[in-house]
Every structure is written in structure tokens, then in C-alpha cells.
Amino acid sequence: MSLASLVRKLEQFVRLSPVDHVILNRAATERVRHFAPRVDIVREGEKPKDVHLILSGWAYxxxxxxDGRRxxxxxxxxxxxxxVNVFILREMDHSIGTITAVSIADLSREFFDKVAAEHPRIVTAFWWETLVNAAIQREWTMSLGQRTALERIAHLLCEIWLRLRLAxxxxxxxxxxxxxxxxxxxxTGxxxxxxxxxxQELRAEGLIVLKGKTLSVPNLDRLMSAGLFNPNYLHMDHEGRQLDAVGTRSDAAAG
Structure with missing residues (x-):
């Protein structure tokens, strides 16, 4: 299994060194678990022990x-x-389940202690990940409170498609x-x-094509317009991704 998706995403914000790559790869291959589709990885009320990195598959x-409403x-x-910091909690206040077959790497507290002490660029990248996740949560709240049904679905499809492209x-x-x-x-409530x-309405307008388990977006701008989608909350364009390992602009970026 590869860390390509994680590294590609994190390096949108900060350029990781070869040593950083080695540290991440080691952590992601030492303690790997596999789950079938539609099962829980961790349940509400359980004590969190590790941070989970999704290596492959989709989860929620x-x-x-x-009464079962979810x-x-x-x-x-x-x-x-x-x-990233879930192990500081006494118990989980939510559950994490799989959608497809999923492989995860369990990242220990010791891993994060080592990273915090020796690998500041990884720490910065993890903080970016945390802040983007918080921004996504705010946007979902906006959708539930203000967007119409079509806007909610179109917005969610745009978000997923862009997150996948980023990775x-x-x-x-x-x-x-x-x-x-x-x-x-x-x-979407x-x-x-x-x-x-x-x-069906999005299909009829030619905004999406759904066949089996594949989504096609023929014109992303039109779908974004339908969902009132502004990608700024995903923070995909950063100063940081054009900085080198010591925090100065690379020659290529400067030129």
C-alpha cells in the first residue's frame, strides 16, 4: 500500500523532506488493519487508542x-x-464506519510525540489537515441550514470530486x-x-453522470454554480506549497 494520496495532499501545503517521507511510510506500514465494507472501525463510547490513517477505501x-436514525x-x-488528536479523549463521541473495504494504519501516540519533537514540517502539514477538516464541517453546517436539496447534493459532489483530485x-x-x-x-439531511x-434532476441537466460506482462531472464549473460552491474552504492553493524545506521560496517558484 502506498502513502501517495496522503503525501500528495499534505504537500499542497508544505514541502516534506525525504526523511519526512521515510517517517510517514514507516508509520503507515507497521500497524495495518483491514476491514470489510459496512462495518465499524471504532464505536461511540469506546476509548480511542490510536489515530487512524485511511490507506485505501472510503469510510465515514x-x-x-x-431509535437508529443516523x-x-x-x-x-x-x-x-x-x-489527529483523538487519543487525548477519554471516549469516542462518534463512530467511524466503512463504506467499502478499507485498510487503515494505526498511528500511535509515540509516533506523534516523535514527529512533534523532530519533524516540524509534518506537524505543520497535520495542522493544515485538521484546520481543513474543521472548515469542511462548517461548510456542511451551512448546507444543512441554508442550501436547497439540489444545492446540497451538488455541493457535496463538488467537494468529494475536488478532494479526490487533490489526492x-x-x-x-x-x-x-x-x-x-x-x-x-x-x-445531507x-x-x-x-x-x-x-x-435525476442533476442528470437531466447534464451536470453529472452516475454509472455503477463511477461519478463523472462533464463540466465542474456548472456543477459548482448549481451548488453555490466556493472551494476556498478546502484551502487548496497555499503559499506553503511553494516553499522549500527551510521556508524560503524555491528558485523555480521565485522565477
Missing amino acids: RYKQLE QVVSFFLPGDICD GLTQGDSCDFPLTQGDLADA LSKVHVNRTL
Whole structure:
């Protein structure tokens, strides 16, 4: 398994050194676990022991009421880290489940202590990851409170597509898309019937093509317009990615 998705994403913000790459690769290969689709990786109420890095597959964070009603509050894609500082909590306040078959690397407290002491660029990149995740959460709250059904779905599709592209996981205008209409309903606060109707509307307008488990976006600008999507909260363009290891502009960037 490769760390390519994580490294590509983190290096949008800070240039990692060859030693940083070695440290990340070692951490991601020492303690790897595999999960089947539609199972829990960790449940609400359990004591968190490690930070989980998604090596492959899709997962989601969710909250569930006693009567079974569920709210998906975030999706995890390959290269994502599930809560960098979660091990400081006494117990989980949410659950993390798989959508597809998933492989994760368990990152220990000792790993983070070592990184904090010896690898400041990795620390900076992890903080960027944390802040972007918080920004995504704010945007989801905006969708639930203010966007229409079509805007919610279009916005979520734009976000997922751009996050996959950032991690190098798109092919042309297409990407893997294993989410069911039930997953989309639980993430957007809509009924499955409403999600189905909205997807049909997006298809009819030529904004998306969904075939099997593949999503195609023929014209991203049009889909972004339909979802009132501003990608600024994903913070994909940074000063930091043009800086070299000691924090000065590289010759190529300066030129």
C-alpha cells in the first residue's frame, strides 16, 4: 500500500523532506488493519487508542440516535487522517464506519510525540489537515441550514470530486463513487426519495453522470454554480506549497 494520496495532499501545503517521507511510510506500514465494507472501525463510547490513517477505501464518521436514525457528519477518503488528536479523549463521541473495504494504519501516540519533537514540517502539514477538516464541517453546517436539496447534493459532489483530485484519485472527469443514495441522504439531511429525485434532476441537466460506482462531472464549473460552491474552504492553493524545506521560496517558484 502506498502513502501517495496522503503525501500528495499534505504537500499542497508544505514541502516534506525525504526523511519526512521515510517517517510517514514507516508509520503507515507497521500497524495495518483491514476491514470489510459496512462495518465499524471504532464505536461511540469506546476509548480511542490510536489515530487512524485511511490507506485505501472510503469510510465515514457518524452519529446515531437510540431509535437508529443516523447522521453522517463526514466522509473519509484515501489519504485522510481520522482526528489527529483523538487519543487525548477519554471516549469516542462518534463512530467511524466503512463504506467499502478499507485498510487503515494505526498511528500511535509515540509516533506523534516523535514527529512533534523532530519533524516540524509534518506537524505543520497535520495542522493544515485538521484546520481543513474543521472548515469542511462548517461548510456542511451551512448546507444543512441554508442550501436547497439540489444545492446540497451538488455541493457535496463538488467537494468529494475536488478532494479526490487533490489526492490524485480522479481519472479525467471521473472518479470512484461508492456512496449509496442512503449515504447521501444521511449526509445531507434529506430522504432517500428526495435524494433520488435530486440526482435525476442533476442528470437531466447534464451536470453529472452516475454509472455503477463511477461519478463523472462533464463540466465542474456548472456543477459548482448549481451548488453555490466556493472551494476556498478546502484551502487548496497555499503559499506553503511553494516553499522549500527551510521556508524560503524555491528558485523555480521565485522565477
